[in-house]
Amino acid sequence: xxxxxxxxxxxxxxxxxxxxxxxxxxxxxxxxxxxxxxxxxxxxxxxxxxxxxxxxxxxxxxxxxxxxxxxxxxxxxxxxxxxxxxxxxxxxxxxxxxxxxxxxxxxxx
Amino acid sequence: xxxxxxxxxxxxxxxxxxxxxxxxxxxxxxxxxxxxxxxxxxxxxxxxxxxxxxxxxxxxxxxxxxxxxxxxxxxxxxxxxxxxxxxxxxxxxxxxxxxxxxxxxxxxxxxxxxxxx
Numbered sequence: 751x752x753x754x755x756x757x758x759x760x761x762x763x764x765x766x767x768x769x770x771x772x773x774x775x776x777x778x779x780x781x782x783x784x785x786x787x788x789x790x791x792x793x794x795x796x797x798x799x800x801x802x803x804x805x806x807x808x809x810x811x812x813x814x815x816x817x818x819x820x821x822x823x824x825x826x827x828x829x830x831x832x833x834x835x836x837x838x839x840x841x842x843x844x845x846x847x848x849x850x851x852x853x854x855x856x857x858x859x
Numbered sequence: 860x861x862x863x864x865x866x867x868x869x870x871x872x873x874x875x876x877x878x879x880x881x882x883x884x885x886x887x888x889x890x891x892x893x894x895x896x897x898x899x900x901x902x903x904x905x906x907x908x909x910x911x912x913x914x915x916x917x918x919x920x921x922x923x924x925x926x927x928x929x930x931x932x933x934x935x936x937x938x939x940x941x942x943x944x945x946x947x948x949x950x951x952x953x954x955x956x957x958x959x960x961x962x963x964x965x966x967x968x969x970x971x972x973x974x975x976x
Binding site: 782784786788791792793794795796799801835837844845846847848849850851852 | 863865891893895902903904905908950952954956962963964965966967968969970972
């Protein structure tokens with residue numbers, strides 16, 4: 751099972767881009783990389799996922815290193831509503847998600 | 860988009876009673892669902908995998924007789940906390956992947972805050 755490593759916390763200013771890093775050095779060739787976020791007192795919310803190529807959706811972009819040992823979640827313009835705990839996860843088996851500590855993102859006005 | 864609905868959002872029960880939490884996938888079928896619990900200021904801890912039509916698979920250290928899981932249909936899984944005690948007070952969350960092995964997103968319920976008094 752591929753373990754992920756993320757910084758405990760990061761800070762950003764509103765309207766600025768945010769780059770959230772994740773290391774997953776033991777990832778296998780067929781493992782996807784998922785990102786979820788959790789706002790206070792809510793269930794987690796899907797953000798994005800990818801395999802090899804960089805991925806974009808309306809919420810964020812996912813940049814995956816060529817060797818796939820790391821990835822970066824990019825929020826292009828942070829808003830106050832983006833303040834949350836962000837989890838980088840490599841699913842196990844049938845989409846089993848094991849949550850680590852994640853990165854707590856603070857966004858300042 | 861796909862939605863997973865969890866009910867109730869919060870519940871207060873007396874010590875020794877049982878509480879049932881429902882998790883429904885509203886617009887897709889989920890042969891597999893997952894149950895988590897989360898204590899304050901901690902991350903989610905996976906409790907068990909709920910399998911439609913068969914027994915749930917529990918993570919190490921989770922008491923299967925205390926946390927009963929039933930996945931009776933492709934859209935409904937239930938978690939029953941039996942003989943609840945104050946230490947069972949927690950935030951319980953379910954999730955359902957829309958399908959596939961790692962290549963589709965998972966959707967989460969809004970969580971159930973259980974308080975045992």
